[in-house]
Amino acid sequence: MGAKRILVGEFGRPHGVRGLLRLRSFTEAPEAIAAYGTLTDESGQRSFAVEVLPGGLARVRGVGDRDAAARLTGVKLYVLRDALPPTDEDEFYLSDLIGLSAVGEDGALLGRVMSVEDFGAGPFLTLRDTKGRDREIPFTRACVPVVDLAAGRCTVVVPEEIVVQPENASEKGEGEAA
Secondary structure (H helix, E strand, O other): OOOOEEEEEEEEEEEOOOOEEEEEEOOOOHHHHHHHOOEEOOOOOOEEOEEEEOOOEEEEOOOOOHHHHHOOOOOEEEEEHHHOOOOOOOOOOHHHHOOOEEEOOOOOEEEEEEEEEOOOOOOEEEEEOOOOOEEEEEOOOOOOOEEEOOOOEEEOOOOOOOOOOOOOOOOOOOOOOO
C-alpha cells in the first residue's frame, strides 16, 4: 500500500490565455499549498510544481496556454502526509480522523469515520455503522469530545437533533399521508 495522500487543493478554471489557473486551496493559509513541494493528482501519477499568485491564481510549471490549463480544471491536488508539518501533542489533521473507530460515551461501537467534509459551515464526520449505513456528525467539541489517535478511536455524542431511525422504520417522512 502506498503512502497516505492528503487532499490540499483543487485547480479551477483557466484565467487568461497564458496558462494561469484559479486555485482552491484547502490549507489553513491558502499560500501554504506551494510550501509542501510537488503536488500530485489523486493517483499520484501526475505531479505539479505550483506557484501561488495573488487573487487565488496559480502558475503551474509546464502549463503555458489556456488549453493546457483547461485540461487541469477540476484536478484535485494531493501531498504526502509526511510532507505536512508535524502537529503539537494535542493537535491533529482532520485527515488523521479517517479510519478511527467511533464509540459512544458508554464505549459501544457506533461505527468508523469514513470521511471528514467541510462545505463552509464547519467540518463534519461521516460515520459508517456495522450495517453500512452512514450518518453525519458535526465535528465540534460537544459532539466529539475525545479524539485518541494512539488508541485509534474517538468518542462521539450524537446530538438529539440527529434522528436515527431503526432499520424497519417506515420510508415515509413525518407528516406524509399513509
